[in-house]
Amino acid sequence: MSRLVLLSGWGCDARLWQPLAEYWPGRRKEKVEVSAPDWPGYGSRPALEDPEDLAALAEAMAEDLPAEAVWVGWSLGGLLAAALLDHLPAPRGLVLLGMGARFCDPEGITPEALATFRDAFHRDPEATRAHFLRWQLRGEPAPRSAHRRLLDLLGPEPAAPTATLAAGLGQLAAIDNTARLAEPPCPVWRIAGEHDPLLAPSAREAADVRLAQAGHAPMLSQPRALAECLAAIALESAP
Numbered sequence: 627m628s629r630l631v632l633l634s635g636w637g638c639d640a641r642l643w644q645p646l647a648e649y650w651p652g653r654r655k656e657k658v659e660v661s662a663p664d665w666p667g668y669g670s671r672p673a674l675e676d677p678e679d680l681a682a683l684a685e686a687m688a689e690d691l692p693a694e695a696v697w698v699g700w701s702l703g704g705l706l707a708a709a710l711l712d713h714l715p716a717p718r719g720l721v722l723l724g725m726g727a728r729f730c731d732p733e734g735i736t737p738e739a740l741a742t743f744r745d746a747f748h749r750d751p752e753a754t755r756a757h758f759l760r761w762q763l764r765g766e767p768a769p770r771s772a773h774r775r776l777l778d779l780l781g782p783e784p785a786a787p788t789a790t791l792a793a794g795l796g797q798l799a800a801i802d803n804t805a806r807l808a809e810p811p812c813p814v815w816r817i818a819g820e821h822d823p824l825l826a827p828s829a830r831e832a833a834d835v836r837l838a839q840a841g842h843a844p845m846l847s848q849p850r851a852l853a854e855c856l857a858a859i860a861l862e863s864a865p
Contacts, residue, residue, distance in 0.1 A: 765841020
């Protein structure tokens with residue numbers, strides 16, 4: 627049995643992964659077991675007392691992140707999954723989807739741009755969150771369609787409390803996994819949409835897999851291609 631654990635990014639809970647459901651392989655010799663746990667504070671999961679505490683996050687997620695699985699972290703989820711390598715037994719593999727060793731990059735989202743976004747979030751969390759959900763989809767082949775699909779999946783209410791969302795922005799600003807990923811305790815794959823507007827060009831070019839006709843959210847625009855890619859990694863990583 628091959629296992630994948632799918633981890634969502636900022637402002638989105640596990641419902642984001644539903645478009646992949648019909649594309650996982652189901653034949654006996656190629657079956658992939660998939661789980662998509664929410665981060666603390668998302669969905670119905672209680673928030674942490676300190677949402678930026680990585681040790682507490684690791685403790686809360688320990689049962690959901692088994693060593694015998696491949697962890698797939700999208701966006702902030704990838705940043706957090708890589709950071710948790712310091713706190714949990716290493717998985718069979720780590721997939722960074724739409725994320726590099728750090729979020730901010732002089733050629734991509736600069737620290738100044740993220741600081742401006744954090745200021746806007748502090749002033750008006752809901753309007754800023756709604757803007758981000760649209761903005762991150764600019765690289766999809768049909769951004770408006772992708773946005774409608776995203777809203778259909780997540781519903782109108784925020785996926786997490788304001789404090790959890792604010793902490794996530796702090797983690798995007800602060801976490802740098804460069805040293806961890808220089809000598810990782812497990813194989814690491816990087817997957818990027820070829821038109822991802824949140825990744826620096828150098829990060830897109832360095833990806834192990836670049837998904838055609840996709841931006842930052844290929845689970846919305848290219849669910850079959852993404853599911854097939856992730857399933858292949860899971861099967862390759864199986865014992």
